[in-house]
Amino acid sequence: MNNPKVPWRFQVSAVLPGTGPASAGNYGKFFVANKKCVVKSVKAVWTTASTSGTLQLQRLQGTEAKASGDDLLSSTIDLSGTAETVNSGTLTTTVAYLILTAGDRLCLENGGTLTSGAGLCVTVELEQVD
Amino acid sequence: MSGNQPVDSRVFQLVHALDGTSAATAADYGKFFVACKKCVVRSIREVHTVKGSDGSAVTLMIERLQGTETSGNGDDLLTSAFNLKGTAETVQSGTLTTTVADLILTAGDRLNLVDTGVLTAVDGVCVTVELQQIN
Numbered sequence: 001m002n003n004p005k006v007p008w009r010f011q012v013s014a015v016l017p018g019t020g021p022a023s024a025g026n027y028g029k030f031f032v033a034n035k036k037c038v039v040k041s042v043k044a045v046w047t048t049a050s051t052s053g054t055l056q057l058q059r060l061q062g063t064e065a066k067a068s069g070d071d072l073l074s075s076t077i078d079l080s081g082t083a084e085t086v087n088s089g090t091l092t093t094t095v096a097y098l099i100l101t102a103g104d105r106l107c108l109e110n111g112g113t114l115t116s117g118a119g120l121c122v123t124v125e126l127e128q129v130d
Numbered sequence: 131m132s133g134n135q136p137v138d139s140r141v142f143q144l145v146h147a148l149d150g151t152s153a154a155t156a157a158d159y160g161k162f163f164v165a166c167k168k169c170v171v172r173s174i175r176e177v178h179t180v181k182g183s184d185g186s187a188v189t190l191m192i193e194r195l196q197g198t199e200t201s202g203n204g205d206d207l208l209t210s211a212f213n214l215k216g217t218a219e220t221v222q223s224g225t226l227t228t229t230v231a232d233l234i235l236t237a238g239d240r241l242n243l244v245d246t247g248v249l250t251a252v253d254g255v256c257v258t259v260e261l262q263q264i265n
Contacts, residue, residue: 009263010142011166017148018157043164045240047201084198086164086238118157121240125166 008128009040013121014108021046021053021079021117027110028066031124033100040125042089044077047119053079054111057089057124059097061104069107070097079110079117100126140263141172145256146243153178153255159190159243160201163259165235172260174224176212179254188214188247192224192257194232195240202244205232214245214252235261 014030042057054076058069073089081087091098100106106124146162148155174192182188189211193204208224216222226233235241241259 008142009140009167011144011163011169011261011263013144013146013163015146015160015162017152017160018155041166043166043238045161045164047160084195084200086240119160121161121164123164123166 009125010128011123011125012106013123016120019118021050021120022114024110024114027108029060029105029107031106033102033104035102035128036130037100037126037128039072039091039098039100040127042073042091042122042124043086044089044120044122045084045086046079046117046121047083048116049081049083050079050117051113051115053114053117055079055122056109056111057122058107058109059100059104060107066107067109070094072097076111079112079114079120142261142263144241144259144261147257148255151253153252154249156245156249159245161195161240161242163241165237165239167237167263168265169235169261169263171207171226171233171235172262174208174226174257174259175221176224176255176257177219177221178214178252178256179218180251181216181218182214182247182249183251184215184248186247188249188252189245190214190255190257191244191246192259193242193244194235195242201242204242205229207232211246214247214249214255
């Protein structure tokens, strides 16, 4: 009674080191929810920009595969933007997509031309809600 | 200690691994966390599967990058770097810098791995950082 439940906030990162960001095959799942969570914010930064690459964050449910999930950003992050400059993703207005139930995954989905991309780091802030 | 003392709900641990021989590739060291919210670093541990074999020092520092700082130009978070020639499968606990302000990450600050020396033979590096989100 005197011990109120406080939401647990935590952050998880996906890292594609070195020249990993230049290869589409290196993008994919990086988090499986063990408990129900809500995505609160997303940031990304890279060491070297790509030619015209883009990055979307998706929620995968059930047996959904990469690129078949729900987009969690209203627009993709431009991986050809300035290196060493942190980008904040804008979350979708479809709030229901931001909720991960146990077993849902977070997935990086690439687009465009990834050539030259290097040293990608994406961090997602989550709140466990039960 | 009171049984009613609330559990700190904002402490979490972040793990970054350089799997297998990736740990012997200097280009694979770098940023591994971008703070979404203000955090403070509480502890850092490291372990590796195979130690470096080079004759000179081989080390690993954790640094904080702010603004557009690049690798090697941030603030060291340890008083001395981890020894990548230390005994394999033996956890090293880093001693945090006494410059407490450097341990605070504001939104957008990054955690970064900085290697020094020749990484020959280094394999399976795993670093865990305990953080507390403070707003």
